[in-house]
Amino acid sequence: MEHNKLLEMLKAAPGEYISGEEISRRLSISRTAVWKQINKLREEGYEFEAVSRKGYRLVGSPDKLEEAAIGAMLQTSGFARKLRLLDVTSSTQEAARLLAEEGAAEGTLVIAEEQTGGRGRQGRMWFSPPHKGVWMSLLLRPRRPLAFAPQLTLLTAVAVCRAIRKVSGADAGIKWPNDILIGGKKVCGILIESAGEDEMIKYCIAGIGIDVNLEPEDIPAELRSVATSLKIESGRHIDRAELIAAVMNELEQLYKLHEEEGFAPIRLLWEALSVTLGRRVTVWGGRGDISGVAKSLDESGALVLQDEHGSDVKIFSGDVQLG
Numbered sequence: 001m002e003h004n005k006l007l008e009m010l011k012a013a014p015g016e017y018i019s020g021e022e023i024s025r026r027l028s029i030s031r032t033a034v035w036k037q038i039n040k041l042r043e044e045g046y047e048f049e050a051v052s053r054k055g056y057r058l059v060g061s062p063d064k065l066e067e068a069a070i071g072a073m074l075q076t077s078g079f080a081r082k083l084r085l086l087d088v089t090s091s092t093q094e095a096a097r098l099l100a101e102e103g104a105a106e107g108t109l110v111i112a113e114e115q116t117g118g119r120g121r122q123g124r125m126w127f128s129p130p131h132k133g134v135w136m137s138l139l140l141r142p143r144r145p146l147a148f149a150p151q152l153t154l155l156t157a158v159a160v161c162r163a164i165r166k167v168s169g170a171d172a173g174i175k176w177p178n179d180i181l182i183g184g185k186k187v188c189g190i191l192i193e194s195a196g197e198d199e200m201i202k203y204c205i206a207g208i209g210i211d212v213n214l215e216p217e218d219i220p221a222e223l224r225s226v227a228t229s230l231k232i233e234s235g236r237h238i239d240r241a242e243l244i245a246a247v248m249n250e251l252e253q254l255y256k257l258h259e260e261e262g263f264a265p266i267r268l269l270w271e272a273l274s275v276t277l278g279r280r281v282t283v284w285g286g287r288g289d290i291s292g293v294a295k296s297l298d299e300s301g302a303l304v305l306q307d308e309h310g311s312d313v314k315i316f317s318g319d320v321q322l323g
Contacts, residue, residue: 003037007046010058019055045131062131063213065111065241073245078107079138079252080244086110088130090117093193093207096137100195100203106141107252111244115209129218132229134210134240138251141203142259146196149204150301150316151263153178153192156206158269159254160188163246164210168230168238173275176294176303176320180210181275184322185228187211208247212238267297276320281305285318294320 005027010018023034038048038056045062067085074080082105089095089112096110112135115128128135142148157178164172170182180188191207211219214229230238258266271277274294282291283305290313292305303315 003040006034006037007041007058010048010056013057015057017049017051017054017057019053022055063237063240064131065113065244069241070111070244073242075245075249076107076252078105079255080107080109080248082108084108084110086112088112088114088116091115092135092137093191093205096139096205096207097193097195100139100205104139106139106203108139109136109248110139111136127220127223128209129214132214132218133212134208134244134247136208136244138206138208138248139203140206140255142201142255144201146194146199146201147300148201149192149194150177151258151266152204152206153190154270154297154301155254155258155266156190156192156208156251158266158273159250160190160208160210160247161273162269163243163250164188164230166250167243167246168234170230170233172273174270174273175322176274176276176315177301182228182230182233185226187228187230187233206251210243212240212243263299263301267299267301271297276303276322280323282321282323283315283318284321285315290315290318291323 006023009023009026020031020034024031042048046058047060048056049059050056065085067083070080070083084095086095092110092112092115099108099110114130115135142152154177157174157180161172161174161180164170164180172180172182172187175181178190179186188208188210192204194204195202211227211229213231216224216232219227254266276294277296279294280291281294282289290305292307292313295304295306298304298314305313305315307313
């Protein structure tokens, strides 16, 4: 493809300008086609300096993930040891689901540089631009009843929150059940989708979307009041490979802890990282709007609210608005 040949040509002359006429001659394409290929590369995250009568030179390349860099920082025995790294996909959830149906092993991880149809909770779209975030889905095969899935959601939130704090230094917290917030703005969403068989989990796909190195202008205008990125909050570029490895390390550790000791230790860790507990909240869900003070998690992972009458109400699903 012409744009790959053009990229190789510019990389072979670091710091040097190559004229449009020279590129046109060497690639046997028109000057208009050269301009189109430059723009195509810009869309992929490459940066060029264009000077009249000098031509083009490459001044910046996109931050691309590499399997070896992720693997070098993994401390897991199984999670992410089988890795599928994609340039672009409609959804890592769907790619992981197909692998699960083909019999892929637990711990298989699908990562995409870009998603064109990323999904969040409640069927919402998840904005997933190239080379700026972590868009990934992990295949799990817990030998548990389907009722375990909500606990897995909370467990995943704890792992991601701990990893974000460790790698970025940002003061991240969890809004029930699994949104990760910094300064009241969302930086990460988690989506757990399960397939069952005879009331048992056949497999789960844990989808994790983290806004890592997005600049303010990268975030759609309609989301800027509610969304942020690790780079915006920490003031520095974050190594995405390091973050992915940190999430996998934390997640495998907590997954094994849950297998050995049940939900109780996960519950304590979740409560310690919560930005929901102790605050007045409104929950929008199938039972209508319920308001009250968030008190705790119960032993199943439900959110316990104290309503205006002083009664405890358990919330198993819904969207939480912090008061």
